[in-house]
Amino acid sequence: MEKFKKIKTIVTPLDQVNIDTDQIVPKQFLKLIQKTGFGKYLFYDWRYDENENQKKGFVLNNKKYQGSQILITGNNFGCGSSREHAVWALKDYGFSVIIAASFADIFYSNCFKNGILPIILDEKIVKKLTHEPEELEVDLENQTLSSSSKRISFEIDSHKKKILLEGLDDIAQTLQFEDRVTEYEKQSKIPSVL
Amino acid sequence: MGKTLFEKIWDSHVVVEKENNPSLIYIDRHLVHEVTSPQAFEGLRINNRTVRRPNLTIATMDHNVPTTDRRLPILDQTSAIQMQTLEKNCKDFGIELFDINSPNQGIVHVIGPQLGITLPGSTIVCGDSHTSTHGAFGALAFGIGTSEVEHVLASQTLWLEKPKSFEIRVDGKRKNPHAVTAKDIILSIIKNIGTSGGTGTIVEYSGEGITDLSMEERMTVCNMSIEAGARAGLVAPDEKTFAYLRNRKYTPKNYESLVGHWRENLKTDTNAKFDKTFTLHIDNIAPQVSWGTNPGMTCDVTESVPFAEDYSNGDQSQKKAMVKALEYMDLKPGTPITEIKIDRVFIGSCTNARIEDLIEASKVIKDQKISKNVRAMVVPGSQMVKKQAEEMGIDKIFTDAKFEWREAGCSMCLGMNPDILSPGERCASTSNRNFEGRQGTGGRTHLVSPVMAAAAALEGHFVDVRQLDLN
Numbered sequence: 204m205e206k207f208k209k210i211k212t213i214v215t216p217l218d219q220v221n222i223d224t225d226q227i228v229p230k231q232f233l234k235l236i237q238k239t240g241f242g243k244y245l246f247y248d249w250r251y252d253e254n255e256n257q258k259k260g261f262v263l264n265n266k267k268y269q270g271s272q273i274l275i276t277g278n279n280f281g282c283g284s285s286r287e288h289a290v291w292a293l294k295d296y297g298f299s300v301i302i303a304a305s306f307a308d309i310f311y312s313n314c315f316k317n318g319i320l321p322i323i324l325d326e327k328i329v330k331k332l333t334h335e336p337e338e339l340e341v342d343l344e345n346q347t348l349s350s351s352s353k354r355i356s357f358e359i360d361s362h363k364k365k366i367l368l369e370g371l372d373d374i375a376q377t378l379q380f381e382d383r384v385t386e387y388e389k390q391s392k393i394p395s396v397l
Numbered sequence: 398m399g400k401t402l403f404e405k406i407w408d409s410h411v412v413v414e415k416e417n418n419p420s421l422i423y424i425d426r427h428l429v430h431e432v433t434s435p436q437a438f439e440g441l442r443i444n445n446r447t448v449r450r451p452n453l454t455i456a457t458m459d460h461n462v463p464t465t466d467r468r469l470p471i472l473d474q475t476s477a478i479q480m481q482t483l484e485k486n487c488k489d490f491g492i493e494l495f496d497i498n499s500p501n502q503g504i505v506h507v508i509g510p511q512l513g514i515t516l517p518g519s520t521i522v523c524g525d526s527h528t529s530t531h532g533a534f535g536a537l538a539f540g541i542g543t544s545e546v547e548h549v550l551a552s553q554t555l556w557l558e559k560p561k562s563f564e565i566r567v568d569g570k571r572k573n574p575h576a577v578t579a580k581d582i583i584l585s586i587i588k589n590i591g592t593s594g595g596t597g598t599i600v601e602y603s604g605e606g607i608t609d610l611s612m613e614e615r616m617t618v619c620n621m622s623i624e625a626g627a628r629a630g631l632v633a634p635d636e637k638t639f640a641y642l643r644n645r646k647y648t649p650k651n652y653e654s655l656v657g658h659w660r661e662n663l664k665t666d667t668n669a670k671f672d673k674t675f676t677l678h679i680d681n682i683a684p685q686v687s688w689g690t691n692p693g694m695t696c697d698v699t700e701s702v703p704f705a706e707d708y709s710n711g712d713q714s715q716k717k718a719m720v721k722a723l724e725y726m727d728l729k730p731g732t733p734i735t736e737i738k739i740d741r742v743f744i745g746s747c748t749n750a751r752i753e754d755l756i757e758a759s760k761v762i763k764d765q766k767i768s769k770n771v772r773a774m775v776v777p778g779s780q781m782v783k784k785q786a787e788e789m790g791i792d793k794i795f796t797d798a799k800f801e802w803r804e805a806g807c808s809m810c811l812g813m814n815p816d817i818l819s820p821g822e823r824c825a826s827t828s829n830r831n832f833e834g835r836q837g838t839g840g841r842t843h844l845v846s847p848v849m850a851a852a853a854a855l856e857g858h859f860v861d862v863r864q865l866d867l868n
Contacts, residue, residue, distance in 0.1 A: 218717075220714045233460075234476055234479050238436045238439075285541060286433065286542075287544060305596065308596060308628045309541065316545070374444070374552060377554060380554075388423075388553075391423065392658065394651065396514050397647075
């Protein structure tokens with residue numbers, strides 16, 4: 204995984220609560236067997252009409268937000284299906300940071316496996332940033348968001364921060380504990396299936 | 398201080414623990430299906446890794462399999478490729494696969510318990526959010542993403558931060574348990590605590606309202622824990638649990654000694670403390686019908702579609718979400734639920750496609766015909782459920798009533814196979830999600846129990862099944 208670096212772009216405001224992963228990537232696009240190329244399916248049913256023309260009112264179709272790497276949205280983002288395709292689509296489209304007042308559990312943990320930083324902020328701050336979208340610099344090292352007019356700190360678990368900053372391969376880390384796993388297996392009471 | 402059941406299972410699965418860091422948790426059972434696994438196996442290949450414990454891993458095909466005649470070729474080439482990929486991956490890595498022609502094939506959360514793969518006190522994962530279903534057996538079972546699927550394949554473990562504990566007590570007794578079902582209990586819970594009410598927690602369901610339930614009903618409740626935001630929901634195992642898992646295909650040889658251990662240990666201590674609690678009284682609850690685009694947007698069958706002001710309680714975001722939901726659903730506030738006409742009925746999914754669900758629904762439609770305006774479909778949860786129903790003659794009751802009787806799979810719950818709604822079609826569905834487009838782009842889903850779906854199929858609109866004689 205690539206190391207997470209400082210980014211500075213305008214934020215894309217998607218002002219809606221409870222956005223589920225079926226909206227982020229509709230199911231007709233889950234049949235691919237690769238991880239790449241999902242960006243074009245991001246929010247597909249909201250972005251395109253039945254003739255695959257861009258829908259005018261949808262925020263991702265607004266030129267102002269082209270090139271944005273920061274999505275700001277309503278609480279409980281990423282609820283529903285566990286599909287990691289949702290995170291692959293956001294990343295492939297270009298988003299590296301998602302800001303919300305809360306995230307669904309599985310989606311939240313999927314983000315860190317793919318170099319996306321989910322930032323949890325107070326709902327009032329999220330609303331303000333959503334209604335007045337501006338250019339923000341995201342500095343994970345110092346845990347700050349800053350613009351010309353403000354500077355906001357955010358909390359993040361130190362272990363998760365390290366994973367993103369160092370672009371760590373989770374599995375390689377875990378396999379270092381192989382002896383401990385073998386030891387555990389010797390005393391486990393749960394028999395194998397086969 | 399005592400421990401909760403969840404804490405006991407957690408503690409007995411910790412492999413590595415470091416303060417202020419996630420713990421490395423051992424995984425006893427890994428269920429794999431065709432949609433969320435191809436990229437995980439690919440990752441193993443790229444890094445030259447193997448599957449650590451193929452004998453703890455079981456695979457099946459459920460999400461995109463056709464539910465029509467299995468002898469016919471699969472028309473959707475991308476689905477066919479995904480199924481072939483799973484076949485190849487299971488062969489290459491030595492994993493037992495129940496493919497489309499296996500008598501054990503079915504929705505992964507239906508076959509796990511049926512085959513005795515699901516065990517109390519175990520940790521179970523699958524690349525599917527409804528893995529919470531297995532919690533009905535007192536297992537810690539939860540959905541994971543594809544990267545975590547790869548991690549479990551390679552290491553049989555996961556790094557996890559310990560979630561909070563949440564007790565949901567269900568008190569009282571239903572007056573008519575044939576009309577007011579486990580589905581109505583869980584929809585009532587979600588309606589009350591909201592779709593993120595359980596986020597960050599593991600739910601333990603307790604109380605008379607839960608212990609009274611059959612194993613299959615408990616599965617319906619635990620299945621939809623994720624719809625309340627909880628990654629897992631569980632029920633302490635009891636004699637019903639132990640009886641259900643006895644003499645299944647993969648029931649362990651030393652089962653009775655395991656039962657002895659579970660009986661002693663798998664319960665929440667009386668002096669344990671939960672981080673959060675909620676109580677639902679079910680003496681007077683009604684059959685539930687969802688009216689919106691998330692499972693929390695639900696009301697009693699006797700009520701009307703709510704007004705935005707009443708529903709949102711002053712919260713502007715909720716109000717906006719509701720207005721959008723009603724626009725999508727093409728519903729006007731104040732419309733009685735029983736006046737909503739439907740085009741389709743789907744009885745199926747990991748929530749409600751087990752034998753008891755089919756038996757209960759068949760009682761409603763016996764010797765009757767569905768409405769001329771409705772197309773209705775039954776998709777059994779597994780080939781074993783299908784066979785059992787056919788041996789009981791239940792398939793005949795459905796087909797006589799003009800329901801389509803299908804092969805097992807996830808089908809129209811998520812519409813990855815050809816079973817989908819057309820734009821604008823309205824469906825009474827026994828599945829778990831009413832999200833926009835879930836059952837087909839532009840399709841409108843109302844979540845209900847199997848008996849409510851069956852009754853709606855007959856009448857062409859929702860009816861209060863408490864008025865029917867279901868005994």
